[in-house]
Amino acid sequence: MRSSFLWRNRVLLLSGGLLILALHLLTSGLRPDARATRPATALLEVLRPFQVFEAGFGDEANGFIHDYLELVGTRKENDRLKAQLAALEGQQTRLVELENENRRLSDLLELRDALQMKAVAANVIGNDAIGVSQTMILAEGSRIGLRRDFAVISKDGVVGKLIAVAPDVSRVLLIDDHNSALDAFDQRSRARGIVAGVLDGGVTMKYVDRSQDIKTGDAIVTSGMDGIFPRGLLVGTVTAVSQEGPGLFLNIGVQPAADFRKLEQVLVLTQKPPELTVADPG
Amino acid sequence: MRLIGIFSIVTLAALALQTTLPHLLPVGMLMPDLALVLTVDLGLRHHGAAAALMAFGIGYATDAFSGSQLGLNALLFVLVFILSYWLSRGFFSMGSGLGIAAVFGAVMLCDYGNYLAGAGWAGDSSGLLLPTTLLQASITALCAPAVFALMSALTRAAGLRERTSRS
Numbered sequence: 001m002r003s004s005f006l007w008r009n010r011v012l013l014l015s016g017g018l019l020i021l022a023l024h025l026l027t028s029g030l031r032p033d034a035r036a037t038r039p040a041t042a043l044l045e046v047l048r049p050f051q052v053f054e055a056g057f058g059d060e061a062n063g064f065i066h067d068y069l070e071l072v073g074t075r076k077e078n079d080r081l082k083a084q085l086a087a088l089e090g091q092q093t094r095l096v097e098l099e100n101e102n103r104r105l106s107d108l109l110e111l112r113d114a115l116q117m118k119a120v121a122a123n124v125i126g127n128d129a130i131g132v133s134q135t136m137i138l139a140e141g142s143r144i145g146l147r148r149d150f151a152v153i154s155k156d157g158v159v160g161k162l163i164a165v166a167p168d169v170s171r172v173l174l175i176d177d178h179n180s181a182l183d184a185f186d187q188r189s190r191a192r193g194i195v196a197g198v199l200d201g202g203v204t205m206k207y208v209d210r211s212q213d214i215k216t217g218d219a220i221v222t223s224g225m226d227g228i229f230p231r232g233l234l235v236g237t238v239t240a241v242s243q244e245g246p247g248l249f250l251n252i253g254v255q256p257a258a259d260f261r262k263l264e265q266v267l268v269l270t271q272k273p274p275e276l277t278v279a280d281p282g
Numbered sequence: 283m284r285l286i287g288i289f290s291i292v293t294l295a296a297l298a299l300q301t302t303l304p305h306l307l308p309v310g311m312l313m314p315d316l317a318l319v320l321t322v323d324l325g326l327r328h329h330g331a332a333a334a335l336m337a338f339g340i341g342y343a344t345d346a347f348s349g350s351q352l353g354l355n356a357l358l359f360v361l362v363f364i365l366s367y368w369l370s371r372g373f374f375s376m377g378s379g380l381g382i383a384a385v386f387g388a389v390m391l392c393d394y395g396n397y398l399a400g401a402g403w404a405g406d407s408s409g410l411l412l413p414t415t416l417l418q419a420s421i422t423a424l425c426a427p428a429v430f431a432l433m434s435a436l437t438r439a440a441g442l443r444e445r446t447s448r449s
Contacts (some may be wrong), residue, residue, distance in 0.1 A: 132348075
């Protein structure tokens with residue numbers, strides 16, 4: 001038995017089978033509710049408590065390190081006073097943090113009211129595990145009504161859309177990911193294009209004809225044509241326009257309006273935007 | 283089963299770190315890909331069917347926390363496992379240098395695989411990937427000996443045998 005070809009090459013044969021299974025997963029275009037996606041969704045749930053804990057622990061740790069460095073090198077008789085001061089500063093920092101959080105949530109509430117759409121606020125608890133892709137993890141999921149492809153926005157602008165949803169946690173594909181694409185137009189000239197991520201963390205606007213009038217500083221807003229984002233949300237501003245290289249289209253660099261690395265709370269639109277026809281945005 | 287148990291726990295811990303540290307600190311792509319180091323460790327030191335299954339499991343778990351294409355990292359991680367397995371069979375002894383080189387190559391393979399599967403080969407954009415990928419591969423490779431030592435200690439503590447030379 002142990003000298004047979006199959007037994008001697010069992011690792012490679014099994015690995016080959018697993019490669020085929022992975023290729024099947026990759027190419028079969030799984031639906032969100034497919035059986036093969038359930039373990040992945042369950043894994044999101046498994047790590048949620050650690051991510052929530054670590055997200056909270058980070059703030060505490062930063063405060064601790066700051067306080068410690070402040071106290072190093074002081075004289076002994078001043079320790080008590082300094083400790084009191086540090087404690088008061090810590091309290092003040094926490095108060096400022098609470099005030100900031102309050103302001104952020106108020107901003108999101110104002111935004112929700114302005115949009116006149118159903119939406120829920122969610123805390124950001126993690127980022128992409130590798131870094132080549134641009135995704136983030138939210139501490140809310142299907143239990144409060146979130147679904148795949150719901151739009152995620154912040155007070156500054158568009159953030160992304162949900163790509164995986166577990167009961168208490170979900171993942172967002174950010175608009176600066178190279179797999180992301182959203183329909184948008186230049187607010188001034190009304191030129192339409194597709195906003196997509198590029199590898200350096202920036203965003204580009206594709207498929208805009210060279211004859212179109214696009215200028216640096218123009219605001220790029222969602223067109224509402226993709227059925228995910230409502231029309232008129234700020235995506236970013238044009239930072240560069242060029243006609244270099246062959247092709248029919250302009251090279252347009254866009255600076256996203258939202259700073260994805262600093263986001264702590266976002267708004268998830270739990271209602272699909274009204275359907276638009278092609279004639280609407282122009 | 284013990285191998286799968288140990289590697290499952292360490293994988294979850296690694297993924298918890300990989301998903302939260304970039305959020306807390308401005309590390310971005312400087313975060314070492316610890317899950318990938320575990321896969322290389324499986325390929326270099328554990329030559330059984332359970333190790334191949336575990337490599338697939340680590341890749342699938344990474345898919346749950348990264349990117350938008352389920353199965354992509356599972357595919358890349360099994361490839362890394364096979365390459366590490368072949369590499370270890372070709373060498374009589376495995377110093378830490380071999381492991382570091384394998385991890386470096388594995389990060390390059392996975393980063394480019396992740397990018398190309400999504401965006402295709404666009405000359406100007408793929409050039410942007412090289413510096414950051416090289417940096418992440420270097421940082422991950424630097425962390426690899428510590429991870430190998432940890433896994434070696436854990437597997438020995440669990441009474442598992444690991445391959446140390448060509449057999």
